Amino acid sequence: MTLNQSAVPLADALDAQRINRLAHFDVPAHKGGRMNAELPEYFGKRCMELDVNSMKPLDNLGHPVGVIRDAQALAAEAFGADNAFFMVNGTTSAVQTMIWTATGRGDKIILPRNVHRSAINALVVNGAIPIYINPGRDKRLGIPLGMSVADVKKAISEHPDAKAILVNNPTYYGICSNLRAIVRLAHQAGMLVLADEAHGTHFYFHDELPVSAMSAGADMAAASIHKTGGSLTQSSILLTRKPVNPDYVRQVITLTQSTSASYLLLSSLDIARRNLYFKGRAIYQKTMEFADYAREEINALGGYYAFGTELIDGDAAFAFDRTKLSVHTRDIGLAGIEVYDHLRDDYGIQIEFGDIGNLLAILSAGDRMMDVERLISALAEIKRLHERSAAGLFDHEYIDPSIAMTPQDAFYAKKRRVPMKESVGLVAGEFVMSYPPGIPIVAPGERITPDVLEHILFAKDRGCFMTGTEDMNLDYLQVVG
């Protein structure tokens, strides 16, 4: 069979199973929803009928030899990769697979500290050693940027034995490092380049967006198709290029991946890939136009700062993702999370996240102009009704860590519980972060400094959704020793 990008081999095979009136004596036991009428009532009949398990004509994600292999091959081609792997446990699993493929216990990996918790979690599990690069920081906004090339060069020369370097492409706020230069340095030193593209799927489909990992020559990339690519939540694609051995990657994936991968998720990746291949450029063109318009209107309101390509400095902020609508809120005297809460509770508008000094709205071709107008007007109203002095607001999102031991050593060490407020000077045995964005304020093995404690208490006080600790209320922290 000749495959081209207009085909959706996996989605078609799944739909063929739906209409072939097969008598099912396999799991799932809901049998197309007939077991419990509430399910088709709730999800829709077609959705229930498509929720089937792996079978001969539908291939097997753990050992793909049929339609899944074909769908993955088409995805690889669409993204300019040598191999693509469909993932059903989120981009978290794609990030972890990259790290576990590149490193083992005791191996070093260079990464910016403002990574998603999934990356550090991977180190807790496999015992690799993080060599952190402090990201650049924008002084006015307080946000972490990308890595500067000089810092990467220094880390590589200080740790020539590191196996890989992980790069956010882009950060949650939409900021990119100089990926091409980093790839060059890493490859000269014999290191793999792993790109966390949880927020960069769309880079593959529009030439005015920052460079994608595969075209920059990175070795592996975790592309979160479900976030900005239009597939169902939790579906994702791991992309690899030679010399990464795809068969080894598959083995690493199967260490933790469900053996009952959801065909709803998998087929949504197939359908999203075709859509992106043919319509991606128009889709992201529209997204950029929405975002550019919103930035202009929000900046005209005064007080807010919807930042854009003017942040680009040729180094730690090498490129900016124009589809992101990131807005700095501190100048109206409100934390990003407070604006987030007003939008949600008073105006019925849900955005992606609010942190200490910023909020992030995700726009897409699925938006409608009237909703964009609602967001802008609601921000204007929040300013009119709630603006206050910015004094006393915490002014940065990122604190350079003080490292005492590896994440794995700290996580599995003998630990004790101390009141959060008395934790200064001690070494954390667990994570603390606001979620989203899910970038740890402190990770296992890092020392609690007064600045870290102040950040945690401020974020909690302002209503950030704090996660990571055993104590659900965050009154206590597990520390080492």
Next chain:
Amino acid sequence: MELWYTDQHTDDVRFSMKASVQVASKKSAVQQIDILDTPAYGRVLVLDGGLMTTEKDEFIYHEMITHVPMAVNPNVKNVLVIGGGDGGTVRELTKYRSIESIDLVEVDKDVVLLAKKYLPFTSAKLKDKRVSVWFEEGLRYVRGKKAEYDLIIVDSSDPYGPAEGLFTREFYGTCFKALRDDGILINQHESPFYYVHQRSVRDAHKHIAVEFPVSTVYQCHIPSYPSGHWLFGFASKKYHPIEDLDATRWNKLGIRTRYYNTDLHRGAFALPNYVKDLLNK
């Protein structure tokens, strides 16, 4: 062959009228616009399948959305109408010589173009010198205005399409900002009768009440609209809709109306218990 037009009032309720001819049909950038001639309701305007204006009963709607606030504050000079592309609300406003300017903001240019051509009974006064027509999103237009209007009339379609943004708290809040210190906001407030519409009636009232010190609703009977029982919102920064009504003064103006009068004005604010309960929920 018989031609019938059906307005789906709810999933379970339909309202049909015989049509003699389809006068115009256009897919605009915003919505599907149709104009039909009907034996019972005369010429009718249909947007995205929903009945908007009929030649037969539009006077009720347009008089009630206009004369109620004008009788409370006859000193209104600057008026903003959001929506209302058929021109009916503007027609009623132009009856007041004291009004100096009327800004009409309609998101769909084609509605105005077609109304001018096919609905002269509502659109005739759009060419009045005091009228300026702006084609843009209502929410965006009002955002830039501060204390510029004495009266804002929201003459929108239902909140399940292009007019969705005009039933939100951010919209009512920006209207508050755009009004002067004695400003009045009137809005098309949907029908309280069918369960499926009740939530939007209640939410709109809740959102307006948060922003304006005076906020209530009044009612009228519009035969071609779902259930016939229709509400308008009256919100203001200062004036009370009944206490500040000066009937003698308004009657002296000698404005000719077919539905509105100052006795009915008072009565329109007397609400059935089920409406009171709905608004207080």
